[in-house]
Amino acid sequence: MKEIIAIIRPDKLETVKAALEEIGCPGMTVTEVKGRGRQLGITESYRGRDYRIDLLPKTRLEIIVKVEDAEEVVQTIVKNAQTGDIGDGKIFVSPVEDVVRIRTGERGKNAV
Amino acid sequence: MVLDTGDTAWMLVSTALVMLMTVPGVALFYGGLTKKRNVLNTMFLSLIAFAIVSIVWVLYGYQFAFGGDMLMGLIGNPANLLFSGIGVDSLAELAPTIPTTVYIAFQMTFAAITVALISGAVVERMKFSSWMVFTVLWVSLVYVPIAHWVWGGGFLASFGALDFAGGTVVHVNSGVAALALALLLGKRKDISLLPHNLGYSVIGAALLWFGWFGFNAGSALTAGGLAGSAFIATNTAAAAAMISWIIIDILKTGKPTLLGAISGAVAGLVAITPAAGFVTVPAAIIIGLITSVVSYFAISWLKPRLGYDDALDVFGIHGLSGAWGAIATGLFAAPFINSLGTGLFYGNPEQLIIQIVAILVVAVYSFVVTLILGKIIDKVMGLRVEDKVEIEGLDTNLHEESGYRI
Numbered sequence: 001m002k003e004i005i006a007i008i009r010p011d012k013l014e015t016v017k018a019a020l021e022e023i024g025c026p027g028m029t030v031t032e033v034k035g036r037g038r039q040l041g042i043t044e045s046y047r048g049r050d051y052r053i054d055l056l057p058k059t060r061l062e063i064i065v066k067v068e069d070a071e072e073v074v075q076t077i078v079k080n081a082q083t084g085d086i087g088d089g090k091i092f093v094s095p096v097e098d099v100v101r102i103r104t105g106e107r108g109k110n111a112v
Numbered sequence: 113m114v115l116d117t118g119d120t121a122w123m124l125v126s127t128a129l130v131m132l133m134t135v136p137g138v139a140l141f142y143g144g145l146t147k148k149r150n151v152l153n154t155m156f157l158s159l160i161a162f163a164i165v166s167i168v169w170v171l172y173g174y175q176f177a178f179g180g181d182m183l184m185g186l187i188g189n190p191a192n193l194l195f196s197g198i199g200v201d202s203l204a205e206l207a208p209t210i211p212t213t214v215y216i217a218f219q220m221t222f223a224a225i226t227v228a229l230i231s232g233a234v235v236e237r238m239k240f241s242s243w244m245v246f247t248v249l250w251v252s253l254v255y256v257p258i259a260h261w262v263w264g265g266g267f268l269a270s271f272g273a274l275d276f277a278g279g280t281v282v283h284v285n286s287g288v289a290a291l292a293l294a295l296l297l298g299k300r301k302d303i304s305l306l307p308h309n310l311g312y313s314v315i316g317a318a319l320l321w322f323g324w325f326g327f328n329a330g331s332a333l334t335a336g337g338l339a340g341s342a343f344i345a346t347n348t349a350a351a352a353a354m355i356s357w358i359i360i361d362i363l364k365t366g367k368p369t370l371l372g373a374i375s376g377a378v379a380g381l382v383a384i385t386p387a388a389g390f391v392t393v394p395a396a397i398i399i400g401l402i403t404s405v406v407s408y409f410a411i412s413w414l415k416p417r418l419g420y421d422d423a424l425d426v427f428g429i430h431g432l433s434g435a436w437g438a439i440a441t442g443l444f445a446a447p448f449i450n451s452l453g454t455g456l457f458y459g460n461p462e463q464l465i466i467q468i469v470a471i472l473v474v475a476v477y478s479f480v481v482t483l484i485l486g487k488i489i490d491k492v493m494g495l496r497v498e499d500k501v502e503i504e505g506l507d508t509n510l511h512e513e514s515g516y517r518i
Contacts, residue, residue: 045369047371048372049305
């Protein structure tokens with residue numbers, strides 16, 4: 001099993017969600033987060049003086065999938081979250097040791 | 113003189129309008145501009161100032177400010193301490209068609225907002241207890257004497273200073289005191305200014321604008337032509353100043369800002385305050401257009417160079433737009449609007465000198481006495497909160513409350 005963490009633009013969440021549903025991957029955990037990358041934020045002005053907002057709002061998706069589905073999910077996210085401009089975000093993929101469905105006690109692949 | 117019910121009704125309404133400027137007007141205007149973790153403390157500074165000044169005013173504040181002149185124009189004669197001897201039907205000496213009680217209440221709201229305005233400079237770092245002590249001392253030793261000098265028949269009034277609704281008494285006074293207190297307190301640890309809820313500030317500024325009709329048109333002390341003239345001049349200057357601030361915004365940064373719009377409107381209201389019942393409507397447009405240039409320059413150019421942390425620009429907006437308004441009164445006062453005032457453009461250059469002297473007297477007195485009071489409070493109980501409190505936020509640490517649970 002793999003854990004896929006994707007940091008995307010908040011305005012791309014709906015598109016990504018719909019696309020993942022279409023490829024049969026409806027489950028996810030979504031959080032509103034703040035962060036920054038190489039772009040280092042944006043500028044706002046206050047009575048004629050500029051301030052840099054260096055942490056921007058992003059949306060973080062956590063998705064656990066079977067190993068063989070991971071690549072397709074990653075590709076789908078990239079395709080649907082991409083604008084080509086700075087600030088599109090990142091995806092991290094890592095192995096997951098075990099999964100437990102609390103309701104039934106099922107473990108491993110069956111619990112995904 | 114006999115009581116005029118029309119005048120009395122208008123002055124009762126005006127008093128309530130000016131109250132609305134402090135709470136919630138100033139409280140919301142300032143509250144929206146501070147950080148999320150200090151929003152309640154910021155609003156509280158205005159609320160508690162209003163309550164404390166209300167008590168001081170009826171006990172002895174009004175009496176020293178507006179009692180019969182004594183000590184050669186320095187202070188009023190406190191003949192009616194603790195409200196003694198003020199009859200239900202007695203008429204105000206300085207507004208002889210309305211009851212004394214109404215005049216006292218009207219003037220009380222001015223004293224209260226002047227203190228509340230100062231709080232904008234000290235937000236996010238001043239001890240609440242020290243602010244309460246400061247409020248009592250400052251209104252007693254700074255506001256009351258100055259109100260007497262300019263409005264209560266004191267030496268600046270006999271010198272001929274014109275201040276229709278408080279350009280010097282309220283705005284120069286609070287602006288300069290704010291600067292003194294900001295210098296004593298020092299810079300905030302985090303001096304960034306990113307309004308946590310600009311919408312609050314828009315509502316606050318709108319309530320200030322609304323209440324300002326009571327402030328300025330109410331200062332006619334009668335319900336008639338002069339009140340109407342002050343009313344339309346007030347609105348005109350605010351509108352002109354909002355537009356000119358936005359134009360400067362666009363020229364300097366390429367975009368109009370909502371904060372710029374409300375800052376301009378407030379600057380325009382401040383500037384027209386001393387002039388409202390003396391100038392024509394075209395003069396109000398000029399006063400409004402110019403005042404945004406003055407305040408914008410002070411905030412975006414002067415403040416960073418001088419390095420004081422007047423957090424919400426009380427000096428830049430109230431101090432300097434107030435001074436400009438007082439000078440403009442000396443230029444534009446038209447005798448056909450109000451027979452009491454004739455400015456430079458109507459053949460009385462002396463008025464301009466009188467206005468400048470009045471501004472300087474008020475500014476120097478307010479600055480020096482505020483510094484002394486602040487210093488004493490600092491020695492006795494400390495002015496500033498601990499570092500931990502400042503970093504974590506004043507709301508949870510000083511009040512055990514937080515503004516948002518969402």
